[in-house]
Amino acid sequence: MLRNYLKIAWRNLGKNKFYTFLNVFGLALGLASCLLITLYVLDELSYDKSFNHADRIYRVNSDIKFGGAEMKLAVAPDPMAFTMLKDYPQVEAAMRIREDGSSLVRRTGTTENLQEALVVYVDSSFFKVFQIPIVAGDSHRVLTQPNTMVISERDAEKYFGKENPIGKTLLLDNNQSYTVTGVMENIPSHSHLGSLNMLLSMSTNRESREDNWGSHNFNTYLLLREGVDAAGFEKNFDTILEKYTGKWTQSVMGATLSELKKSGSYIKYALMPVTDIHLRSDRTAELGNNSNVQYVYIFSLVAVFLLAIACVNFMNLATARSSNRAREVGVRKALGSERSSLVNQFLTEAVMLSFLALALAIILAILALPLFNNLAGKEIAFPYQNGLFWAASVVTGIVVGIMAGSYPAFFLSAFQPLKVLKGAVQLEGKGGYLRNSLVVFQFMISVMLIIGTGVIYKQLNYIQTKKLGFNKEQVLIVKNAYALNRQSQAFKEEVSQLPNVETSTITSFLPTPSTRSDYGFFPEGQLQQDKSVSMQKWDVDYDYVKTLNLEMKAGRAFQKDFLSDSSGILINETAAKILGFADPVGKRIFIMPDEKTRERITFTILGVVKNFHFASLRQNIGALSMVLKPSKGLVVVRLKGGDYTKTIGQIEGLWKTMAPGQPFNYQFMDQDFDSQYRSEQRVGQIFITFAVISIIIGCLGLFGLSAYTAERRTKEIGVRKVLGASVGSIVGLLSKDFIKLVLLAIIFGSPIAWYAMNTWLQDFAYHVEISWWMFVSAGILAIVIALLTISFQSIKAALMNPVKSLRSE
Structure with missing residues (x-):
């Protein structure tokens, strides 16, 4: 019986080559896209799972609110690991990592x-x-x-x-x-520790101290013993806070934890499973660039949508051509065929087509994988030798075939033989409603992807063009300046003399990914917590403000003419606001005293720098200060323009003279800035790729439906042409029903897209607003694509000789 099913199925597929091609290719595109996304998702979910006892390894995270700043840290105090191991037998092992x-x-x-x-x-x-x-x-x-x-x-x-x-x-x-x-x-590369080689x-490490509960600089990991409930164990952090952290706050700040809580400040510790770090952690002091679980969810949905669109194509084309199979069903039923055997026949055709599409999809996925890896920044290998993958592929082929062919099978097998053979069956009833619904569903998904792509690119363009408060253009960053040893200042001066160099500065701190350093500051004479401000302290030189084109809100920048500037400090507008100074210039502030020496380092505020974005646009602008202090991390050079290649060559020549044998590494600041948003850029590229694929799949189905509609209405078109209808009116007649469906798709898809993209934008403190014209543009694009798809068949039908169409039976 199965052999007969397969033979009949093969004949039917070969008989209708055009529709078979549309089905196979559309389904293959959907399956190939789904396969690539699945490999991406599995790759993302595999991070840190290769470690033995990965389910028992946890990192200690810190949440701190102090001095007007809220910090979510991937680090903990120095003594945390040792203390947890000493005080709690539930901890089998503990260790720290300090990034250098x-x-x-x-x-x-x-x-x-x-x-x-x-x-x-x-x-x-x-x-x-x-x-x-x-x-x-x-x-x-x-x-x-x-x-x-x-x-x-x-x-x-x-x-x-x-x-x-x-x-x-x-x-x-x-x-x-x-x-x-x-x-x-x-x-393993699939680990948040994958970049560690040394x-x-x-x-x-000289910073390591077993009594400093105030300095959060160490990534701290615990290996809990088997059977220990992590959620229950976390309650022990309350004891740690009271027993150790409370003593530190009392000793250094003169305030108990209770007093800190009353003022709105807090310190909290929590455990994070190591297997969650890659996808669920975006904290300060991460050991690498993590991903975002949102993107896993988004791409998983995209994979489901693409596969659904491909299955919809199959169902649409199968039900649309039901009239061509109606007489076959009627004759077979009249000769004694049961409905179950007809269902099996049609499902066999569907599964056969599904496996043809699956074979083509695997070939397409293998060919596209290098391009996809480049797009996603991955090194995913195709699982040729993975038996589970091939077993899953076979199951997928069967399931997709059954899902895609189930409705056509039951729809066609339900025809009454007497009505069919008399030509009285109504084929455009519920089958037509279903096709219309599926077309709406297809284009609704396409419209959602188009809108999503537009919002992502608008946000990325906003990031690129937003006024940041500093000028990142034409700025060259020469890295590893400490390799110059004592010649760093001489190197800077020589570079500044080059004809195409405007100015230069030496620092380790930039408003792009670089060194960060938090300190607690207090107004002079006050050590109350509610008077404090937690802010960045950057070490800069006299030319820093000029090189980055920072603007002064009040006071002045550092100047070589004033020797007292060595005890001066610049703060930004946010810091001035938190400190509560109406006129900050001339006021004195000091750093939180050292726990052992009790030494207070006092600074005089020389000026207030206008706020600039020194962190990601995902965060609000925090408090920042700059002090005059030597730093050897980076030499930052502002160029005038002209021949950059020549200038870089001149700078490299000076480097090789002053630092022989040391590698010369450089990068432009705008490239450094862009690296913060590389994941969003990749998401945008992947999004637009799959949006195009979804449109192609939808268009294949729409093309087939328009061809079928034109074929079914051949005589009607002939009559209309004889009665004087123009080509344009006939094209409009054949197109308007499809355009109505696309309009419904726009109406249904737009609010869903708005909600999804508005949720995504909430990750950015500074983001674009979703404008009405984005939905209009997406709608117009969808309509234009639909018109282009169906116009070929509509024009072809409208230009047909009415004599031929009226003579055909």
């Missing part, structure tokens, strides 16, 4: 440095928590001594080739020597 930024690294005895993007200090218990295998060295003794390090297999090959690196030394930043005591397997012993 990028470093220049070279093997001792050589002169050429290489750039390491991220070097960190870690406790030796790092390997107990994450259980990353040590492939060389004693796993029980690595990182237990100062000035020791563990490197990845990748770095071992990079610096030592095939030599055994154990016992050999690497020089960091030309001044600190570390002995390699271990080589670890490369940390681990330094924590005992070398």
Whole structure:
């Protein structure tokens, strides 16, 4: 029986090659898109799950409100890990990571440095928590001594080739020597720790103090014992706050935790599962750029929508051509066929078509995967050897075939043979209503994707063009300025003399991804918490304000003519507002006293800088201060214009003269700024790609339906032409029904798109408003696309010789 079903199905598919092609290609596009998105989603969901006991590893997060600032931190106080391990037997292991930024690294005895993007200090218990295998060295003794390090297999090959690196030394930043005591397997790329290749012993870090509960600088991880309920264990942080943090606030600030709470301030600690970090954490001091679970949800919905549109195409074309199968059904029923056998026949055709589409979809996905990886910033490999994938593909082919073919099968098999053979069956009843509903559904999704793409690109354009309060154009950032050692100032002066250079400055702090440093400030003579302000403190030189084109709201910037400026400070408008100074210039403020020395460093406010966006546009502008202090991180150069290549070459020449053997790395500030929004840019590109695919799939179905409509109304068109109807009126007649459906799709899809994109925009403190014209534009585009799709068949039918159409039976 199955063999007969397959044979008849194959004949029917071959008999109607045009509609078979539309169905197969449309379904293949939907399946290929769905497959690519599924690979993307599975890739995103796999982060940090390869670690042993990943379900028991947690990071300690900190939420702090103090001095008018709210901070969500991925770090905890220095003593947290040690204290949790000491006081709570539920903790099996604990460790800390302290980021040290990028470093220049070279093997001792050589002169050429290489750039390491991220070097960190870690406790030796790092390997107990994450259980990353040590492939060389004693796993029980690595990182237990100062000035020791563990490197990845990748770095071992990079610096030592095939030599055994154990016992050999690497020089960091030309001044600190570390002995390699271990080589670890490369940390999986699907981890928020994936960028770590070089681990330094924590005992070398001078910031590490076991009594400093006020400094939140350490990414802290706990491995809980089996059976420990994390939610219940979190309640122990209340005890930690009272027992340790409360003593610190009382000692340093003269205020208890209760008094802080009454004033609106707070400190809270919480556990975050390590497997949630990549998708659900966007905190200050993350170890890398995480993704966003919203995008997983969005793309999952897009995958479902695309597959739904493809299935809708199949159902539409199958029910539309029901008249061509009606007599077949009538004859077969008259000869004794049961309805169940007819249903099986039509479902077999649907499943066969589904598998043809699936085979084509897999080929399309394999061909498109490199382009998709480039678009999404991924390195996804096609799972050729994954048996589960192929099993899932077979199940998908069957399920999609049944889903897409179920309604046509039951619809066609329900025809009454007597009515069909007499030609009395009404084929345009509920089948026509269903087709219309499905066309509306298809274009509703397309309209939603078009509007979503427009909003994303409008927001990205807003980010690019918004006045930020500083000028990021024509600014060159020369990185790793500490490689210049004592010649950094001389380098800056030489660069400033170049004909195409306007000015330059040396700093580690920029309003693009760079160093950050928070401090608590108080007005002179007041140490009350409610008088404090938590703000960034940036180390700058005399030319910083000029180089970034910052504007002064009041007072003046730093000037070399005033020696007293070494104790001066610049603040932004937000800081002035929080401090409550009507006229801040001349007022004195001091940093929160050091816990041990009790020393107060006092500054005189020289000027107020107009607010500028020194953080992402997702955040409101916070409080910021600048002090006159040497810094060697970056040399920032403002260019006048002209031949940038020549100027960069001149700067590189000066670098090689003053820092021989050191890598010359640079980037333009606008590129650095754009990197903050790379995920949104990728989302926009992916969105527009799948919006186009959804339109193509919808158009394939609309093309087939318009062809069928023109075919079904051939005689009507002939009669109308004989009676004097023009080509334009006939085209309008055939098109208006479809345009009505597209208009309904616009009406239904627009409010859903508005809600979804308005929710997405809430992630940005500064964002565009969704304008009415965006919906009008999307609607006009959808109508134009629909008209172009159906016009070919409509014009072809309208131009047909009426003699031929009236003679045809």
